[in-house]
Amino acid sequence: MQESSPEARDRLKRAMDRLAAGDRGALEVVYRLTNVKLFGICCRILGDRKEAEDALQDVYITLWRNASRYDASRASPIAWLATFARNRAVDRLRTGKVRRGAVPVDEAAQLADGSAPADAMMIDAERTARVHSCLETLDPKQGGPIRTAFLEGQTYAELAERDGVPLGTMKSWIRRGLAKLRDCMERGE
Amino acid sequence: MSADNLDGPGAGGPEQGGPELTGDDRLAAEYAMGLLEGEEMLATRGRMAQEPAFAALVGRWEAQLMPLLDDIGGAAPSPEVWDRISAELADAADRPGEVVVLQRRIALWQRIAAGSAVAAVAALALLFVPAGNDGAVAPAPAPGTPPLVASIPITDTPLRVGLTFLPDRDELLVAADGLTADGVHDHELWLLPPGEGAQVRSLGLVAPGTQKRVALDDDLARAMKQGAQILLSQEPIGGAPDKSAPGPVVAQGTLNTV
Numbered sequence: 054m055q056e057s058s059p060e061a062r063d064r065l066k067r068a069m070d071r072l073a074a075g076d077r078g079a080l081e082v083v084y085r086l087t088n089v090k091l092f093g094i095c096c097r098i099l100g101d102r103k104e105a106e107d108a109l110q111d112v113y114i115t116l117w118r119n120a121s122r123y124d125a126s127r128a129s130p131i132a133w134l135a136t137f138a139r140n141r142a143v144d145r146l147r148t149g150k151v152r153r154g155a156v157p158v159d160e161a162a163q164l165a166d167g168s169a170p171a172d173a174m175m176i177d178a179e180r181t182a183r184v185h186s187c188l189e190t191l192d193p194k195q196g197g198p199i200r201t202a203f204l205e206g207q208t209y210a211e212l213a214e215r216d217g218v219p220l221g222t223m224k225s226w227i228r229r230g231l232a233k234l235r236d237c238m239e240r241g242e
Numbered sequence: 243m244s245a246d247n248l249d250g251p252g253a254g255g256p257e258q259g260g261p262e263l264t265g266d267d268r269l270a271a272e273y274a275m276g277l278l279e280g281e282e283m284l285a286t287r288g289r290m291a292q293e294p295a296f297a298a299l300v301g302r303w304e305a306q307l308m309p310l311l312d313d314i315g316g317a318a319p320s321p322e323v324w325d326r327i328s329a330e331l332a333d334a335a336d337r338p339g340e341v342v343v344l345q346r347r348i349a350l351w352q353r354i355a356a357g358s359a360v361a362a363v364a365a366l367a368l369l370f371v372p373a374g375n376d377g378a379v380a381p382a383p384a385p386g387t388p389p390l391v392a393s394i395p396i397t398d399t400p401l402r403v404g405l406t407f408l409p410d411r412d413e414l415l416v417a418a419d420g421l422t423a424d425g426v427h428d429h430e431l432w433l434l435p436p437g438e439g440a441q442v443r444s445l446g447l448v449a450p451g452t453q454k455r456v457a458l459d460d461d462l463a464r465a466m467k468q469g470a471q472i473l474l475s476q477e478p479i480g481g482a483p484d485k486s487a488p489g490p491v492v493a494q495g496t497l498n499t500v
Contacts, residue, residue, distance in 0.1 A: 113327050183306070
């Protein structure tokens with residue numbers, strides 16, 4: 054059972070602190086609290102259940118070896134773990150270890166995007182982060198590909214092919230979108 | 243300003259206009275998004291390692307974009323995943339035993355060398371070298387050949403990667419226990435034998451936070467000689483795709499006798 058309650062966040066924080074101090078038992082607590090969230094991310098990016106499970110295993114093993122790198126003053130544990138899992142999954146795509154979507158993820162296994170399930174750890178439970186509202190101010194042609202690139206780990210070439218536009222056009226859309234996104238987020242700081 | 247037709251009010255509406263993100267901010271954003279590929283990605287990784295200001299820029303984009311990950315629904319992995327993680331951790335906990343044994347062997351070698359027993363053995367061995375042997379063909383290392391070591395300091399940190407090569411066992415002990423992985427790179431060790439035109443050879447990936455034993459094949463073991471350079475390069479996860487070309491070299495050291 055994974056919860057986003059303040060109690061669950063506290064438990065995760067304490068477990069991360071114990072892990073950083075070298076307590077191997079704390080890894081199981083971290084796993085129980087976060088595996089659904091991190092596996093969802095791996096599935097979405099890798100598009101293959103088996104690859105996503107391999108990636109998930111790699112994420113927690115690497116976490117155990119590098120727990121001391123987590124800096125509690127800079128990010129919440131779940132934000133840090135989600136970033137870590139996403140980057141590891143994207144790396145698996147880029148280094149060619151994985152053929153995306155060889156066996157599609159069983160749709161029933163993954164909760165629908167945007168449904169904000171009550172039992173998943175949330176990075177930003179109140180959705181107060183500027184990126185949500187800022188992304189909505191962008192032209193869909195710019196905002197859509199930025200979202201897809203980030204959430205699915207797609208490259209410029211893949212995005213251009215998907216939308217049926219030249220590569221240069223896609224780069225231009227995204228770079229304009231990113232400039233606007235940055236300006237919007239800076240206004241909110 | 244480029245004469246990009248997308249700037250025109252007729253090409254999709256004014257919403258699509260505006261300046262593109264450029265320079266380091268563009269690179270940082272594209273790196274954080276995972277949009278970079280190939281050479282550009284590798285070069286940017288090198289900058290992440292060497293330029294704290296650039297790494298901070300990437301970190302800022304990451305932190306700002308990260309809440310979007312809440313839009314991905316959760317999914318439950320099969321229960322075997324935890325079993326596999328748990329088994330791998332138990333394995334890792336068993337391994338230091340071997341390393342301790344190796345360290346004892348090295349300590350023994352250091353004492354033997356200090357007692358000049360090695361010199362005595364070497365003198366005896368010389369008696370059996372046939373006349374006319376110019377030494378170009380190295381004899382197989384006799385059992386008991388002393389180890390070669392290299393210390394590779396990591397720039398701007400008190401950390402180092404320690405290498406110990408045991409010629410009589412063709413084994414390399416790589417101590418990277420002070421290092422941590424950043425989750426986006428691997429580091430790879432390379433041997434650059436002395437002499438002009440020598441080809442660089444991969445010695446494998448460094449496993450941060452561990453001490454590990456690597457068995458070298460004969461060919462590679464023979465190239466492990468005093469004076470050879472050991473390079474540490476930054477690579478994509480999984481190591482250098484092209485084993486004749488290391489990525490950015492971030493540290494180096496020299497193989498020497500104990």
